[in-house]
Amino acid sequence: MSIINLNIKNPVLSLKDLSVSYDGEKLAIKKINAEIKKNSITAIMGPSGCGKSTLLRALNRMHDLYPDIVTTGSVFLNGIDVVEMSNIDLRRKVGMVFQRPNPFPTMSIYDNVIAGYKLNGMKQKKSERDEIVEKSLRDVTLWNEVKDSLQKKGTFLSGGQQQRLCIARALAFQPSVILLDEPTSALDPIATAKVEELLLNLKKKYTIVLVTHNMAQAARVSNQSMFMYLGELVEYGKTKEMFTNPTDKKTEEYLTGKFG
Amino acid sequence: MMKLNLALNHKVGVEKNPRKVKNNIFTTLVIFFSVVTISPIILIISKLIIKGAKQINLSFFTETAPDTFVAMTAISNGEVIPGGILNGITGTLFMVIMAALIAIPIGILIGLYLYENPNKIYANIVRDIADILQGVPSIVLGLIAYIWIVKGLTNGYSALAGSISLSIMMLPLILRSTEETLKMIPISLKEAAIALGVPYHKVIFKVMIPTGFSGLSSGVLLAISRVIGETAPLMLTALGSSVVNYHLDKPTSAVPLLIWEFYNDPNMVNLIWSSSLFLLGFILTLNLLSKHIASKRKAN
Ligand SMILES: Nc1ncnc2c1ncn2[C@@H]1O[C@H](COP(=O)(O)OP(=O)(O)OP(=O)(O)O)[C@@H](O)[C@H]1O
Ligand SMILES: [Mg+2]
Numbered sequence: 001m002s003i004i005n006l007n008i009k010n011p012v013l014s015l016k017d018l019s020v021s022y023d024g025e026k027l028a029i030k031k032i033n034a035e036i037k038k039n040s041i042t043a044i045m046g047p048s049g050c051g052k053s054t055l056l057r058a059l060n061r062m063h064d065l066y067p068d069i070v071t072t073g074s075v076f077l078n079g080i081d082v083v084e085m086s087n088i089d090l091r092r093k094v095g096m097v098f099q100r101p102n103p104f105p106t107m108s109i110y111d112n113v114i115a116g117y118k119l120n121g122m123k124q125k126k127s128e129r130d131e132i133v134e135k136s137l138r139d140v141t142l143w144n145e146v147k148d149s150l151q152k153k154g155t156f157l158s159g160g161q162q163q164r165l166c167i168a169r170a171l172a173f174q175p176s177v178i179l180l181d182e183p184t185s186a187l188d189p190i191a192t193a194k195v196e197e198l199l200l201n202l203k204k205k206y207t208i209v210l211v212t213h214n215m216a217q218a219a220r221v222s223n224q225s226m227f228m229y230l231g232e233l234v235e236y237g238k239t240k241e242m243f244t245n246p247t248d249k250k251t252e253e254y255l256t257g258k259f260g
Numbered sequence: 261m262m263k264l265n266l267a268l269n270h271k272v273g274v275e276k277n278p279r280k281v282k283n284n285i286f287t288t289l290v291i292f293f294s295v296v297t298i299s300p301i302i303l304i305i306s307k308l309i310i311k312g313a314k315q316i317n318l319s320f321f322t323e324t325a326p327d328t329f330v331a332m333t334a335i336s337n338g339e340v341i342p343g344g345i346l347n348g349i350t351g352t353l354f355m356v357i358m359a360a361l362i363a364i365p366i367g368i369l370i371g372l373y374l375y376e377n378p379n380k381i382y383a384n385i386v387r388d389i390a391d392i393l394q395g396v397p398s399i400v401l402g403l404i405a406y407i408w409i410v411k412g413l414t415n416g417y418s419a420l421a422g423s424i425s426l427s428i429m430m431l432p433l434i435l436r437s438t439e440e441t442l443k444m445i446p447i448s449l450k451e452a453a454i455a456l457g458v459p460y461h462k463v464i465f466k467v468m469i470p471t472g473f474s475g476l477s478s479g480v481l482l483a484i485s486r487v488i489g490e491t492a493p494l495m496l497t498a499l500g501s502s503v504v505n506y507h508l509d510k511p512t513s514a515v516p517l518l519i520w521e522f523y524n525d526p527n528m529v530n531l532i533w534s535s536s537l538f539l540l541g542f543i544l545t546l547n548l549l550s551k552h553i554a555s556k557r558k559a560n
Contacts, residue, residue: 065454091457098455102448106470116456119466169456 006224006237011035012177012207013059017073020054020063024070028054030231031073036177036224041199041208043222043239045215047259051231052211056179059209060094061087078176088120095170097180101162103154103169110150113137113168136168140198160191164198171206178202181211196221215255219243227251308540312533320344320534324503325518331527341528345535348518350504351419355514356488358423363430364480370431371438372464390432401425402493410497419505419512422498426490430483437479441472474557481550485543491516515539 013036020029029051036042044052054063061082063069075082082090103112111118113133124132133150137143142164146157154165163183170178180199184192199208199221212218218225218239225242227235227250235242235251246252253259319342326334326343334341370386377383405425414420445468453463469476494500499511500521519535522528 060455062451062455065451065460087459088457091455096452096455098448098452100446100448102446102452104449104452104467104471106467106473115453116458119453119456119458119462121462166452169452173456 006035006037008035008037010038012038012078013209014076015059015073016076018055018058018075019072020051020058021070022054023068028231029058029228032233034226034233034236036207036209038207039203039205040223041203041210041221042224042226043218044209044211044226044228045213045218045254046226046228046234047254048213050228052228053181054231055228056096056181056209056211059177059179060091060096062096092116092173093175094177094179095173095175097163097167097170097178097183099182100186101159101166103157103162103165105153105155107154108151109146109154109157109165112154112165113172115169116173132172136172137165139171139202140164140168141194142168158191160187160194163187163191163195167195167198167202171202175206177207177209179209182213183210184217185213192217215243227254229254305540308533308537311530312535312537315340315530315534316537320538321349322346325513325521325528325531327502328525328527331525331531335527335530341530345515345518345531345538347501347504347513348515348535349538350506351498351501351513351517352488352515354506355419355422355426355494355498355512356484358419358508359426359430359487360480360484362423362427363434363483367431367434367483368438368469368476371435371442374435374439375442387436390435393428394432397492398425398429398490399492399496401428402496404428405493406496414509416509417497417499417511418509419498420508422494422512422514423508425493425497426487429487429490429493430480433483433486434479437482438472438476441475441479442468444475445471474553478550478553478557481546481553485546485550488546489516489539489543491520495520515542 015032015034015036018029018032019027021027032055044055046052057063058071059075059082061071061075063071064087077085077090077093082094085093103109104115107115110133113136114129117124117129117132134143134147137146142161145161146152146165149156154162157165163186167178167180167183184195187195196217199210202208203223210218210222222239225235225237225239226233227242227246227248229250235246235248237247242251243255246255317340321344323342323344324347325345326341330343331341370390374383374386402425405421405428409421409424410417449467449471450463453467454460458466494514494517498514498517500517501511501513505512515535516539519532519539522532522535
C-alpha cells in the first residue's frame with residue numbers, strides 16, 4: 001500500500017487493522033489502516049465490490065446488526081475505541097446517509113428530521129425541537145423549500161429533496177462525522193450538484209466520509225481520497241496529488257478508466 | 261399496380277383467416293367461462309336480495325330473533341316476520357372482536373419472529389404448522405375448542421370457546437401476512453433507524469410496524485372476513501342463544517348460527533335470506549376494505 005504522508009494531526013477517526021468478513025472466512029476488507037482528517041471530505045473510491053460500503057459501515061458499527069459479520073481491528077473516534085461507546089453515543093457522533101433516500105414513510109418532514117430524538121425517546125421542549133428542525137433543514141438548504149409543508153409526509157418530496165432531508169436527519173444530532181454511501185447515485189445531475197455543493201458547505205462544521213463510484217465527484221469535492229481494490233486500501237492521499245500523480249499502478253489504471 | 265395490390269391484399273387476408281378463427285374461438289371461450297364463473301355469484305346475490313330484502317328493516321338490526329309461534333302467526337297473516345337478528349349480530353361482533361384480540365398480538369409476534377429468523381429450523385417448523393393449521397377443517401378446530409375450553413375451562417358452551425376457536429383459524433392468516441408485510445419493507449429503512457442509534461426493539465415497534473401498518477391491517481381484516489361466516493366451530497363452542505349476551509362464559513348467538521337455526525325451523529325460513537344477505541354484505545365489505553387498504557399501500 002502506498003500512503004502518501006498525509007500528516008494528519010488529531011484525526012477524528014483512526015482505523016487500525018480493520019477487517020470485516022461477512023461469512024467468518026473471506027475478508028471483504030483487509031487490515032485497513034488510515035486516519036481521517038477533521039473538517040474535510042474524504043472520498044472512498046474503487047470498483048464495485050471492492051469493499052467501500054463494508055468499510056464505511058464498519059465506522060459506525062452498522063455491522064453489529066448482523067450477527068454473522070465478523071469485525072476485527074479497531075476504529076477510534078477522537079481517540080476513543082468505538083467498541084467502548086454505547087450505540088446511541090456512537091451514532092449521535094457518527095451520522096449515516098444511505099445510497100437511496102430513505103425518509104421514514106409514516107413520518108412528516110418535521111418528524112423525519114427529529115426522528116433520532118423521537119425514536120430514542122429523548123424529550124425536549126417544543127421550542128428546542130423547532131430550533132433543531134429549522135437549523136438542520138437550513139444546513140441542507142431545504143428550509144425555504146419545505147418550511148410551509150413541515151407536516152407533509154417526507155416521501156412527497158422529490159428524490160433530491162428526500163436525500164437532503166435524510167442528511168438533515170443525520171445532522172439533527174450535530175454529529176462530528178457524517179458517513180455517506182454513494183448518496184447521489186439515485187439522483188439526477190441537478191440534485192447531485194446541489195448535494196455536492198451542500199457537502200462542501202458542511203465540511204466547515206463536520207467531517208465527511210463519502211463513498212463514491214464517480215471519480216469526477218471525488219475530484220470535485222474531496223480533499224483526501226482512498227482507493228480500494230479487492231478489499232485492500234491500495235492508495236490513500238490528497239485528492240489532487242492522487243489524481244495528477246497516482247503512485248500505485250492499480251490506482252492509475254482505475255483513474256484512467258482501464259477498469260472499474 | 262392496382263391489381264397487384266389487390267392480389268397481395270387477398271393473399272394476406274387468406275393467411276390471416278385461420279388466426280382470426282382461432283382468435284374468435286378463444287374469445288368465445290373466455291367469455292363463456294367468465295360467465296360460468298360469475299353467474300353463480302350474480303345468482304346468489306340476486307336471490308338473496310329478492311328473497312331477503314323485504315325482511316330487512318330497522319327491527320332487523322334492533323330486535324332479537326322471534327320465536328317460532330310469532331313467526332308462524334305472521335306468515336299465516338301474510339305479514340313480514342317481526343323481530344331481527346340482533347342477538348346474532350352482537351354475538352358475531354363480540355366473538356370476532358375477542359378472537360381478533362387474541363389472534364392479532366400472537367400472530368404479529370410470531371410473524372415478527374419468522375421475519376427476524378427466516379432460515380432457522382424452528383421458523384420453518386412454525387411456518388409448516390401454520391400451513392397445516394390453515395388446512396384443518398374448521399369443525400375439527402371446533403372439536404378441540406370444545407374439549408379444551410367448553411369441557412375444560414368454562415364448564416359449558418361459551419362465547420370464550422367460540423372466540424378461541426375462531427382465533428385459532430385467524431392465527432395462521434395473520435402471522436403469514438405479518439411476515440410478508442415486513443419482508444416488503446426495505447431494509448434501508450430499518451438501517452436508517454439503527455444508524456440513529458435506536459435500539460432494535462424500538463426500531464421494530466416504532467418504525468417497522470407503523471410502516472407496515474396498512475399491510476398488517478389488511479391481513480387482519482382478511483382473516484376476520486374469513487372466520488366471520490364460520491358455523492361449524494361455533495356450533496360446538498358458542499352453541500347459540502336467544503338473547504343478546506356479552507358474558508364470556510355464557511352461550512352466545514352468531515349470525516351464521518342463526519341462519520342454521522332458521523333453516524331448521526320451517527316457520528323461520530324467510531329469515532334465512534335476510535340474514536345471509538346481511539352476512540354476505542358484511543364479508544364483502546370487509547374484503548373490499550382490505551383490498552382497498554392493500555392497493556393504497558402499493559400505490560405508496
Ligand atoms: N451482506 C453481504 N453478505 C455477504 N457478502 C457481502 C455482503 N455485502 C457485501 N458482500 C461482499 O463483500 C464485498 C464488498 O462489498 P461492498 O458492498 O463493501 O462493496 P462496494 O465497494 O461497496 O461495492 P459497490 O460499489 O457495488 O457498492 C463484495 O465481495 C461483496 O460480495
Ligand atoms: Mg457499496
